[in-house]
Amino acid sequence: MPAHVAIQGVSRRFGDYTALHDVTLEIAPGELVAVLGPSGSGKTTLLRIVAGLEMPDRGQVLINGEDNVMRPPRERGVGFVFQHFALFRHMTVFENIAFGLRVRPRAERPSRADINKRVKELLDLVQLSWLEKRYPAELSGGQRQRVALARALAIEPRLLLLDEPFGALDAKVRKELGQWLRELHHGVAVTGVLVTHDQEEALELSDRIVLMSQGRVEQVGTPNEVYTRPRNPFVFEFLGETSHIPCRLLAGALATAGGAQTAQNGVAAAVADGESTLFVRPHDLGLRADPSGPATIRHITPSGPWARVEFLLEGRSLYAALPLDSIAGSGLTPGGTAMPLPRRGVLFADGRGTMDEPLHWAVS
Amino acid sequence: MRDRAASPHQGGWTIALIAVALLFMTLFLLLPLVTVFAQAFASGIPAYLAGIADPNALSAIRLTLLVAAVTLVVNVIFGLAASWCLARFAFPGRSLILTVLDLPFSVSPVVAGLMLVLLYGRQGWFGQWLETHDLRIIFALPGMIIATIFVTLPFVARELIPLMQEQGAEEEEAAILLGASGWQTFLRVTLPKLRWGLLYGVLLSNARAMGEFGAVSVVSGNILGLTDTMPLHIRAMYDDYNIVAAFAVASLLACLALLTLVAKTILERRFLGAQREARIA
Numbered sequence: 247m248p249a250h251v252a253i254q255g256v257s258r259r260f261g262d263y264t265a266l267h268d269v270t271l272e273i274a275p276g277e278l279v280a281v282l283g284p285s286g287s288g289k290t291t292l293l294r295i296v297a298g299l300e301m302p303d304r305g306q307v308l309i310n311g312e313d314n315v316m317r318p319p320r321e322r323g324v325g326f327v328f329q330h331f332a333l334f335r336h337m338t339v340f341e342n343i344a345f346g347l348r349v350r351p352r353a354e355r356p357s358r359a360d361i362n363k364r365v366k367e368l369l370d371l372v373q374l375s376w377l378e379k380r381y382p383a384e385l386s387g388g389q390r391q392r393v394a395l396a397r398a399l400a401i402e403p404r405l406l407l408l409d410e411p412f413g414a415l416d417a418k419v420r421k422e423l424g425q426w427l428r429e430l431h432h433g434v435a436v437t438g439v440l441v442t443h444d445q446e447e448a449l450e451l452s453d454r455i456v457l458m459s460q461g462r463v464e465q466v467g468t469p470n471e472v473y474t475r476p477r478n479p480f481v482f483e484f485l486g487e488t489s490h491i492p493c494r495l496l497a498g499a500l501a502t503a504g505g506a507q508t509a510q511n512g513v514a515a516a517v518a519d520g521e522s523t524l525f526v527r528p529h530d531l532g533l534r535a536d537p538s539g540p541a542t543i544r545h546i547t548p549s550g551p552w553a554r555v556e557f558l559l560e561g562r563s564l565y566a567a568l569p570l571d572s573i574a575g576s577g578l579t580p581g582g583t584a585m586p587l588p589r590r591g592v593l594f595a596d597g598r599g600t601m602d603e604p605l606h607w608a609v610s
Numbered sequence: 611m612r613d614r615a616a617s618p619h620q621g622g623w624t625i626a627l628i629a630v631a632l633l634f635m636t637l638f639l640l641l642p643l644v645t646v647f648a649q650a651f652a653s654g655i656p657a658y659l660a661g662i663a664d665p666n667a668l669s670a671i672r673l674t675l676l677v678a679a680v681t682l683v684v685n686v687i688f689g690l691a692a693s694w695c696l697a698r699f700a701f702p703g704r705s706l707i708l709t710v711l712d713l714p715f716s717v718s719p720v721v722a723g724l725m726l727v728l729l730y731g732r733q734g735w736f737g738q739w740l741e742t743h744d745l746r747i748i749f750a751l752p753g754m755i756i757a758t759i760f761v762t763l764p765f766v767a768r769e770l771i772p773l774m775q776e777q778g779a780e781e782e783e784a785a786i787l788l789g790a791s792g793w794q795t796f797l798r799v800t801l802p803k804l805r806w807g808l809l810y811g812v813l814l815s816n817a818r819a820m821g822e823f824g825a826v827s828v829v830s831g832n833i834l835g836l837t838d839t840m841p842l843h844i845r846a847m848y849d850d851y852n853i854v855a856a857f858a859v860a861s862l863l864a865c866l867a868l869l870t871l872v873a874k875t876i877l878e879r880r881f882l883g884a885q886r887e888a889r890i891a
Contacts, residue, residue, distance in 0.1 A: 299783055319787050326787045332780035336802040346788035349798070401788055 249404035256305030280452035325398030346401035532587035535577030539585035649857035661858030670843035689766025697774035723828025749831035769811030
């Protein structure tokens with residue numbers, strides 16, 4: 247049965263460095279949760295505490311309602327996939343997967359035939375039956391990753407923890423394995439926690455995302471929630487590229503640089519008048535060639551179906567992603583001036599404390 | 611052949627350098643080895659066998675093997691424990707211990723032997739206490755074992771520490787999370803991971819243990835047939851002008867050394883292969 251995990255008020259310091267600060271988090275049975283954050287945000291420490299490889303200074307880790315902090319890791323029934331896989335280098339693929347079954351106390355150990363059967367099933371599941379006699383050194387990165395996963399699943403864990411599972415793989419293998427893992431998770435009844443610094447991976451694979459920064463949880467929500475309704479600038483910036491458009495608020499109206507865009511969106515109710523910054527995704531930002539526009543175009547770089555247009559606006563270097571087809575005939579040229587036209591953005595009451603509900607602004 | 615032709619140092623110089631190298635090898639390595647065997651068999655095989663079958667010689671062989679065996683066990687246990695502590699944990703004094711660990715390499719074996727005499731000898735620090743408890747260390751087997759352990763102590767640990775540092779502890783963590791106990795983890799994961807390094811260290815320390823002369827000679831007291839190891843016996847026979855007996859035992863010791871060398875070469879190949887594998891993994 248998949249585990250219900252409740253992390254309550256967990257803190258951990260290493261000397262002067264606070265790795266985790268009062269982290270509270272609940273994970274429902276069968277969920278696949280991605281813990282997302284930059285390196286040093288404490289996400290791996292959190293995973294290691296749940297596994298029992300690390301002790302929290304304060305707080306509790308409840309698995310199915312039972313406090314696990316003092317329980318030795320070997321009794322937790324947790325599957326762990328290490329970033330660098332940590333396969334047993336002196337054992338074959340088969341022996342690696344069988345390890346968790348072979349080390350069980352005699353009374354609980356399956357018979358030799360049952361172990362064989364179980365390992366074969368797992369080899370089929372990860373599609374590596376033909377490699378069972380190979381050693382880890384003879385496998386590719388993606389194959390090692392799948393062996394590590396099969397090895398962790400062999401003990402039928404209630405909880406599967408994955409530490410940067412695709413971090414050591416190249417981009418193409420990463421994509422394929424990610425999708426494969428997502429499907430696998432649907433087929434196996436297990437609660438999953440995945441640690442990653444790659445926002446795309448988190449957005450694509452998980453049911454929910456936990457964003458962490460400097461040992462604190464910044465926001466928890468479904469991929470759609472955190473992407474469309476980020477709670478603070480950190481979340482917005484970490485989930486994708488950001489252009490910061492200077493803007494002014496005056497009597498409930500928002501004006502971006504150059505005074506072009508105004509909108510009545512109930513702005514005044516929440517944010518006081520004055521200078522502010524509109525957070526915009528580059529693909530939500532248009533540019534119109536305008537001889538008296540406030541933006542100066544610096545470079546236009548094609549990238550796939552998009553053109554990356556870099557421009558200077560009030561001393562800030564920003565960029566917009568425009569469809570490549572729209573560049574020709576738009577009049578946009580390096581050195582020319584233009585009017586930035588944000589279509590959608592988020593306004594945070596920066597410097598005035600984080601709002602529970604930031605303003606989502608869109609051109610109506 | 612084309613490679614050699616392309617080399618900038620060809621002709622006379624190459625041949626001269628090779629000749630010099632070969633001459634030195636022959637003079638200083640090969641010839642002495644041949645001499646040992648030539649001298650040993652100089653008076654025929656019966657004399658050779660008599661030299662070895664001499665009760666004192668047999669006792670020296672037994673003693674050498676015994677000292678080497680005890681040293682080996684101690685070195686394996688100490689080497690594993692020390693390298694585990696030093697490679698896996700950071701604690702105050704760690705670098706000091708690492709330095710002290712090299713002491714036996716830098717201290718002359720004779721000095722090591724004298725230190726033991728100063729500690730455990732009749733006039734030594736513990737001499738009084740040992741005498742009242744009727745324990746003999748100096749001029750007896752325990753002293754010889756301690757001296758041999760002292761000079762061979764760093765070999766295993768020095769081999770294992772860098773290996774353990776390179777391998778890290780993730781495999782052990784994985785084993786424990788898969789349900790293995792500490793002992794299972796050690797036997798099934800840690801030990802196999804280290805096996806080539808461990809064997810290599812043991813072999814080096816064993817070669818040294820069997821051949822050790824200086825430290826052992828100071829603490830043994832050279833009691834014929836009692837505290838004589840092979841190197842000491844060879845020296846004693848040689849001093850007695852019993853050349854054939856001396857070289858018969860010497861040839862045996864040389865054979866043991868050659869065997870060790872062969873084993874070391876084989877291991878080195880496998881060990882390096884395993885390391886290369888580990889680096890890919």
